[in-house]
Amino acid sequence: MKDIFVLIEHRRGEMRDVSVEMLSGAAKLGGTVVAVLLGKDVDAFAEKATGYADKVLYVNDAMYENYNSELYQKALSALIREHGPGVVLMGNTAQGVDLAPALAVELNAPLVTDVTALEMDGDKPKPTRQFYGGKLDAHLAMKDADLYILTIREATFVAEEPSKSGEVVKADNPVSEEIPYRKFLEYVEPEVGEVDITQSNLLVGVGRGIREDKNMPVVEELAQAIGADLAASRAVVDAGWLPSDRQVGISGKTVKPKLYLAVGISGAFQHVTGMKGAEVIVAINKDPDAPIFGIADYGIVDDLFKVVPKLVEKIKESKGA
Amino acid sequence: MCAEELDFVEKYDLLGCIQCGRCTGGCPVALRTDLRVRCFMNDTQNEERLEELSEKPEIWDCTTCFTCAARCPKGLEPLEVLIGLRSLQIEEGKVQPTVRDALESIFKDGNPWGSPRAKRLDWASDLEVEVLEPEAEETTDVLLFICCTDAYDPRVMKAAQALVKVLIAAGVDFGLIGDDESCCGSEVRRLGEEGLFEMCDEENVELLNSFNVNRIVAISPHCYNTLKKEYHGLKVPVLHYTELVAELLEDGKLELPKEVAKVVTYHDPCFLGKQNDIYDEPRYVITRIPGVDFREFDRCRERSLCCEGGGGKMWVESESKEERLAEIRVEDAKEMGAEVIAVACPFCLLTLEDATKVKGVDEEMQVMDILELLAEAL
Amino acid sequence: MNMVVCVKRVPDTSESEVHIDASGKDIDKSRLSFGINECDNYAVEEAIQIKERLEGAVTVISLGSKESDEVIRMALAKGGDEAIRLEDDAFAGGDALAVAKALAAAIKGLEYDMVFTGALTDDDGYAAVPVALAELLGVPHATYVKKVEILEPGKKAKVGRELEGGLMEFLEIDMPCVLGIQTGINEPRYASFKGIKQAAKKEIALKSAADLGLDVSDVGEAGSWAVLEQFTPPVVGEMAEILEGEPDETAAKLAAILKEKGLV
Numbered sequence: 017m018k019d020i021f022v023l024i025e026h027r028r029g030e031m032r033d034v035s036v037e038m039l040s041g042a043a044k045l046g047g048t049v050v051a052v053l054l055g056k057d058v059d060a061f062a063e064k065a066t067g068y069a070d071k072v073l074y075v076n077d078a079m080y081e082n083y084n085s086e087l088y089q090k091a092l093s094a095l096i097r098e099h100g101p102g103v104v105l106m107g108n109t110a111q112g113v114d115l116a117p118a119l120a121v122e123l124n125a126p127l128v129t130d131v132t133a134l135e136m137d138g139d140k141p142k143p144t145r146q147f148y149g150g151k152l153d154a155h156l157a158m159k160d161a162d163l164y165i166l167t168i169r170e171a172t173f174v175a176e177e178p179s180k181s182g183e184v185v186k187a188d189n190p191v192s193e194e195i196p197y198r199k200f201l202e203y204v205e206p207e208v209g210e211v212d213i214t215q216s217n218l219l220v221g222v223g224r225g226i227r228e229d230k231n232m233p234v235v236e237e238l239a240q241a242i243g244a245d246l247a248a249s250r251a252v253v254d255a256g257w258l259p260s261d262r263q264v265g266i267s268g269k270t271v272k273p274k275l276y277l278a279v280g281i282s283g284a285f286q287h288v289t290g291m292k293g294a295e296v297i298v299a300i301n302k303d304p305d306a307p308i309f310g311i312a313d314y315g316i317v318d319d320l321f322k323v324v325p326k327l328v329e330k331i332k333e334s335k336g337a
Numbered sequence: 338m339c340a341e342e343l344d345f346v347e348k349y350d351l352l353g354c355i356q357c358g359r360c361t362g363g364c365p366v367a368l369r370t371d372l373r374v375r376c377f378m379n380d381t382q383n384e385e386r387l388e389e390l391s392e393k394p395e396i397w398d399c400t401t402c403f404t405c406a407a408r409c410p411k412g413l414e415p416l417e418v419l420i421g422l423r424s425l426q427i428e429e430g431k432v433q434p435t436v437r438d439a440l441e442s443i444f445k446d447g448n449p450w451g452s453p454r455a456k457r458l459d460w461a462s463d464l465e466v467e468v469l470e471p472e473a474e475e476t477t478d479v480l481l482f483i484c485c486t487d488a489y490d491p492r493v494m495k496a497a498q499a500l501v502k503v504l505i506a507a508g509v510d511f512g513l514i515g516d517d518e519s520c521c522g523s524e525v526r527r528l529g530e531e532g533l534f535e536m537c538d539e540e541n542v543e544l545l546n547s548f549n550v551n552r553i554v555a556i557s558p559h560c561y562n563t564l565k566k567e568y569h570g571l572k573v574p575v576l577h578y579t580e581l582v583a584e585l586l587e588d589g590k591l592e593l594p595k596e597v598a599k600v601v602t603y604h605d606p607c608f609l610g611k612q613n614d615i616y617d618e619p620r621y622v623i624t625r626i627p628g629v630d631f632r633e634f635d636r637c638r639e640r641s642l643c644c645e646g647g648g649g650k651m652w653v654e655s656e657s658k659e660e661r662l663a664e665i666r667v668e669d670a671k672e673m674g675a676e677v678i679a680v681a682c683p684f685c686l687l688t689l690e691d692a693t694k695v696k697g698v699d700e701e702m703q704v705m706d707i708l709e710l711l712a713e714a715l
Numbered sequence: 716m717n718m719v720v721c722v723k724r725v726p727d728t729s730e731s732e733v734h735i736d737a738s739g740k741d742i743d744k745s746r747l748s749f750g751i752n753e754c755d756n757y758a759v760e761e762a763i764q765i766k767e768r769l770e771g772a773v774t775v776i777s778l779g780s781k782e783s784d785e786v787i788r789m790a791l792a793k794g795g796d797e798a799i800r801l802e803d804d805a806f807a808g809g810d811a812l813a814v815a816k817a818l819a820a821a822i823k824g825l826e827y828d829m830v831f832t833g834a835l836t837d838d839d840g841y842a843a844v845p846v847a848l849a850e851l852l853g854v855p856h857a858t859y860v861k862k863v864e865i866l867e868p869g870k871k872a873k874v875g876r877e878l879e880g881g882l883m884e885f886l887e888i889d890m891p892c893v894l895g896i897q898t899g900i901n902e903p904r905y906a907s908f909k910g911i912k913q914a915a916k917k918e919i920a921l922k923s924a925a926d927l928g929l930d931v932s933d934v935g936e937a938g939s940w941a942v943l944e945q946f947t948p949p950v951v952g953e954m955a956e957i958l959e960g961e962p963d964e965t966a967a968k969l970a971a972i973l974k975e976k977g978l979v
């Protein structure tokens with residue numbers, strides 16, 4: 017079996033989880049796992065990758081300090097041509113998606129993005145991915161090719177404990193000069209203070225169940241622990257406990273976060289219309305018949321004042337761990 | 338924009354206005370927002386100001402309740418000027434995202450709620466109902482026209498379900514349209530989207546005329562008003578459900594064996610009362626329910642207070658922090674000791690029920706559609 | 716500034732049950748409604764806003780059957796100037812790379828400074844067309860774009876890409892270029908019904924594979940690498956999974972679920 021290349025993703029001095037996940041997953045597919053690392057003085061990442069890969073191909077050059085898909089493409093296509101792997105895996109992340117399709121076109125290689133399960137049939141991958149916003153799994157068959165490029169959704173593979181002790185191979189930088197037509201400028205953190213809930217990834221929705229203004233810290237702490245923004249039903253906005261730009265619903269905002277955690281919200285149609293597109297909906301409500309449970313993925317039927325403080329505790333614990 | 342569209346003076350007979358101010362004087366939302374409809378009757382005479390006026394947020398505060406028109410001594414319809422200004426914004430594409438989404442959903446799925454057409458009939462899934470075939474040989478007496486809000490809002494659909502139960506109990510020969518049923522467009526027109534309303538008119542008239550029925554009965558006063566007064570070319574008469582039920586009770590076809598021992602008041606929907614003079618039928622129906630202790634609001638019939646549910650207000654929140662009119666209504670009902678506010682409109686049901694929660698009286702006071710009271714009495 | 720926007724007509728399945736058809740390789744679309752792909756709606760708005768600020772023309776392109784005219788007209792009603800629709804039986808069954816090839820062939824002949832696409836589609840969601848398209852056209856690209864600032868019309872733009880966790884990556888990019896637009900970059904305007912009807916008077920140029928100089932073996936299923944074997948429904952419950960136990964236990968269970976899903 018040919019080698020499997022796994023592109024290590026890192027940003028601002030941190031190696032991203034998806035890298036270890038992919039290395040762990042690749043190890044189970046059989047074949048030699050080669051971690052490919054482009055960066056500037058990221059020896060520590062190379063070191064870490066040896067625990068998961070048979071070989072770490074490390075190009076150390078100042079031009080890779082920040083991600084630039086055009087530079088990455090040049091470097092990767094050269095390394096691939098030189099080493100001839102059968103499969104290249106990268107994260108289906110803002111980096112991977114900005115790179116993989118162009119690389120596939122350049123190398124005339126089959127591409128499958130956003131893979132959620134992967135098996136091998138000899139040298140040929142058999143990927144599964146989702147269609148229609150996750151409503152269907154599609155099992156794909158690939159035509160014959162020498163090289164396949166796949167981008168892997170985060171959390172598809174489980175990050176294991178390190179079990180290999182690969183070698184670090186320092187490779188010459190195959191790219192001789194910076195490219196002039198696409199230049200990295202800077203990273204900008206999302207603005208704090210100015211919250212636009214339509215752009216939030218994580219939302220804690222607060223409803224009339226919170227009862228009083230002075231109880232707001234209960235949910236504020238929860239939001240803080242998760243790293244979420246607060247949203248509200250009209251009841252809470254009417255009461256003046258949150259400003260009107262936090263209102264979700266037919267006469268408020270339509271939100272599509274990854275997580276909508278509804279606390280003390282009954283789930284009136286006017287509210288639900290604005291948040292039903294959330295990827296994961298969790299509801300905490302003391303009324304087992306509250307309509308919100310009809311659209312939630314997970315529910316806790318209990319007094320929010322008992323559950324939420326515990327939840328804050330547990331989340332802090334799990335983050336600390 | 339062509340000149341013809343801009344000619345407000347002629348279109349709305351602005352020169353007929355004597356600036357008496359009765360319109361603003363009667364306007365219920367003038368109590369809580371900046372809307373002064375009389376000023377618009379004056380200011381829109383200046384063609385050059387139309388664009389600026391159309392950008393004023395208060396044009397979206399109008400609930401199209403019709404009070405201003407009902408009170409105008411010159412027979413003008415000031416609310417139409419506001420709708421005309423909204424149209425200018427619509428043509429420019431400049432509308433609130435909530436309004437945009439509702440209109441796009443009507444275009445795409447035939448309802449403003451962003452819900453799929455395929456789920457239009459889900460509300461009736463546990464009921465024995467007949468979906469009528471177009472061009473059927475046999476004539477059916479009644480074709481029900483179910484409002485989008487009744488079809489999709491889980492709270493409001495209870496009223497539609499009650500209607501079916503009542504009609505079955507009375508042995509009425511009726512049927513439904515099924516999932517080809519589309520929004521009547523009442524709110525579409527009032528949001529100022531004339532073109533889309535014309536589409537609703539054309540397509541619905543063609544659809545409704547394809548059924549072999551004696552009459553159409555609408556559950557919502559908004560649909561009723563539009564089908565009856567704003568559509569072009571409908572072949573059969575249109576009734577509101579309160580008219581049909583009153584007829585069934587009068588003819589002895591509907592019997593109400595059970596008592597509903599409750600103090601009940603009735604809130605007149607603007608689109609049934611002020612706009613169509615249907616005041617007596619709902620009262621007749623309610624008072625025929627055994628056990629009901631019926632009381633009138635002080636402000637009732639022609640003087641009834643608007644609940645702020647119509648005129649596109651479902652999608653546009655007023656900036657006002659003043660008490661909502663529905664809340665005033667609930668307070669009045671509480672004062673007279675009502676246990677139930679009976680309504681005959683999906684929007685009133687929503688706005689008033691919401692207000693009982695805001696006022697914290699939802700334990701002791703219920704908001705119910707008359708149909709739900711009837712179902713309890715069966 | 717001349718701009719091209721690629722738009723795709725997609726079924727709206729956000730709230731409908733999706734049923735696999737008898738072939739196992741497609742879904743039953745008979746009861747679904749269709750509309751413009753969500754990101755593409757933002758891409759259209761971005762192009763039109765730039766046109767309104769800097770002048771120029773916007774060409775709308777879609778690959779799809781006659782029904783796609785509806786989404787093209789909507790884009791024209793909002794301010795698009797010209798339209799092209801790519802239609803050919805040979806395009807059927809193409810993966811993202813095959814679609815990109817057809818789009819590239821159509822765009823090559825145009826004068827353009829910027830090409831806007833959506834970042835990904837609501838149906839297939841490969842998120843591959845913009846980047847592949849740029850490579851085929853031989854111009855720079857950026858995708859997941861949530862901010863565009865024109866530095867020098869026709870020459871340079873500053874774009875912000877949205878990364879995980881809301882972090883923005885800013886970069887400078889030369890024109891011509893291809894940008895994959897993310898939702899939320901702007902507030903799309905409403906296309907009134909009258910506007911759409913008026914737009915129906917504008918001509919939509921039809922192009923086949925042959926018109927574009929493409930070999931049928933290059934496009935559609937023949938030109939694709941991935942072949943759909945089978946759809947299967949993923950396992951998910953209808954109602955909420957209610958977590959049972961004392962507050963202590965339910966909170967712990969929920970925290971574990973959030974962690975497992977990578978949400979905290």
Ligand SMILES: Cc1cc2nc3c(=O)[nH]c(=O)nc-3n(C[C@H](O)[C@H](O)[C@H](O)COP(=O)(O)OP(=O)(O)OC[C@H]3O[C@@H](n4cnc5c(N)ncnc54)[C@H](O)[C@@H]3O)c2cc1C
Nearest residue numbers: 223224225249250265266267268280281282287302303320
């Ligand atoms: C025209 C119109 C437009 C509207 N637009 C919107 C809109 O845009 N957005 C919107 O949100 N609403 C809107 N509404 C209002 C909507 O109909 C509902 O009234 C509102 O969403 C209810 O808010 P809620 O769920 O917070 O309150 P409620 O419905 O009162 O629910 C409170 C919930 O908290 C639970 N609870 C109470 N105490 C506890 C406790 N200690 N622990 C756990 N659970 C508890 C209760 O069981 C209940 O389910 C609109 C209404 C109208 C008429």
Ligand SMILES: Cc1cc2nc3c(=O)[nH]c(=O)nc-3n(C[C@H](O)[C@H](O)[C@H](O)COP(=O)(O)OP(=O)(O)OC[C@H]3O[C@@H](n4cnc5c(N)ncnc54)[C@H](O)[C@@H]3O)c2cc1C
Nearest residue numbers: 721778808810811832833835836839840841842843844943
């Ligand atoms: C196995 C398989 C079978 C298929 N069968 C069919 C089929 O039977 N019929 C069929 O029509 N398609 C078929 N397709 C094609 C598929 O629906 C997509 O059009 C194609 O894969 C593009 O990928 P995407 O939609 O995920 O685009 P993405 O890469 O997610 O799209 C990003 C952006 O590219 C642009 N774009 C994408 N597609 C188009 C388009 N068509 N026109 C204009 N701009 C576009 C849009 O701006 C979009 O936002 C099939 C694909 C596969 C893999």
Ligand code: SF4
Nearest residue numbers: 354355357358360409
């Ligand atoms: S009531 Fe009629 S006449 Fe009087 S100001 Fe209003 S519109 Fe003019």
Ligand code: SF4
Nearest residue numbers: 364399400402403405
């Ligand atoms: S229709 Fe009603 S809300 Fe609108 S202006 Fe007239 S009185 Fe006021």
